[in-house]
Amino acid sequence: AQKVTQAQTEISVVEKEDVTLDCVYETRDTTYYLFWYKQPPSGELVFLIRRNSFDEQNEISGRYSWNFQKSTSSFNFTITASQVVDSAVYFCALSEIMDSSYKLIFGSGTRLLVRP
Amino acid sequence: NAGVMQNPRHLVRRRGQEARLRCSPMKGHSHVYWYRQLPEEGLKFMVYLQKENIIDESGMPKERFSAEFPKEGPSILRIQQVVRGDSAAYFCASSPGVSMNTEAFFGQGTRLTVV
Numbered sequence: 536a537q538k539v540t541q542a543q544t545e546i547s548v549v550e551k552e553d554v555t556l557d558c559v560y561e562t563r564d565t566t567y568y569l570f571w572y573k574q575p576p577s578g579e580l581v582f583l584i585r586r587n588s589f590d591e592q593n594e595i596s597g598r599y600s601w602n603f604q605k606s607t608s609s610f611n612f613t614i615t616a617s618q619v620v621d622s623a624v625y626f627c628a629l630s631e632i633m634d635s636s637y638k639l640i641f642g643s644g645t646r647l648l649v650r651p
Numbered sequence: 652n653a654g655v656m657q658n659p660r661h662l663v664r665r666r667g668q669e670a671r672l673r674c675s676p677m678k679g680h681s682h683v684y685w686y687r688q689l690p691e692e693g694l695k696f697m698v699y700l701q702k703e704n705i706i707d708e709s710g711m712p713k714e715r716f717s718a719e720f721p722k723e724g725p726s727i728l729r730i731q732q733v734v735r736g737d738s739a740a741y742f743c744a745s746s747p748g749v750s751m752n753t754e755a756f757f758g759q760g761t762r763l764t765v766v
Contacts, residue, residue: 572757578740579759580694626693630753636707637749638684641693 537562537631541642548617549650556612556645558627564588568630569603569610570639575623583625586610617649653678655745655758656725663764664733672728672761676745683726684755685718688740700726733765 538561548554560569571583584594586603594601598615614621624646628639656675664670676683681702686694687710699707700720711718715733720726730737740762744755 578762580742580757582757585754628694632749632753634707635749636699636709637682637746637753637755638696638699638707638710639686639694639755641686641695643693 537564537629537640539627539629539640539642541625541627541645543645544643545646545648547648547650550619551616553613553615554617554647554649556614556625556627556647558610558612558642560608560610560627560629562608562629562631564631570628570630571601571610571612572626572628573623574626574644580626583612614647617647619649619651622647622649655680655743655756657741657743657758657761659761660759661762661764663766665766666734667732670730670733670737670763670765672730672741672743672763673725674728674743674745674758675725676743677756680745680747680756682746682749682753682755683720684744684746685726685728686742686744688742688760690739694742697728730763733763735765738763738765 540559567588569586573581591603600613602611624644626644627642631638658673683700685697687697688694697710698718703722715731717729740760742760744757746753746755
């Protein structure tokens with residue numbers, strides 16, 4: 536079955552620390568997409584990244600970077616020099632296409648608290 | 652190009668009332684998805700619709716919940732006789748089509764509180 540596991544329920548760091556959020560997935564598909572979303576206290580979902588299963592190159596966007604390792608079925612997210620505004624719940628998600636249906640399978644989220 | 656629009660943003664209903672949540676997809680998108688986020692949990696897929704058709708309702712509760720996406724107008728998620736356990740954030744997403752390359756865009760959600 537398709538599954539996304541975010542084992543870290545809550546992480547607390549001090550501003551300027553680096554922090555890594557873990558994501559492990561299970562899928563029967565050979566082609567799939569992985570996503571990260573941010574949900575700030577205001578509640579909306581902010582799209583961060585989408586990664587194709589064939590593209591294992593790490594990606595960097597400003598203070599954000601993603602490490603995709605197909606061998607360990609992991610898609611970890613690192614925030615460098617964290618800031619208070621990074622405080623949010625972060626969700627990892629996996630795409631699933633089956634019987635003409637499309638859906639995202641979400642992890643349970645990691646709540647990140649960045650303290651000043 | 653406006654994004655996915657959901658309204659209302661917040662909805663309060665008494666137990667036993669009906670809740671209607673609306674979702675207008677992005678322009679040019681004919682595929683709509685509804686997800687539910689219970690407090691302190693991740694999002695869970697509920698239903699996937701195309702215009703006038705329900706494609707996959709495998710995540711919908713068997714009773715009291717229904718969804719439609721008419722030829723004209725927004726998609727509606729309807730919850731009849733709401734109970735406290737229905738209190739959650741309901742997110743809608745839309746896409747132009749369905750393929751492995753599909754990118755779905757999410758609305759800002761409707762927060763339903765049942766009192």
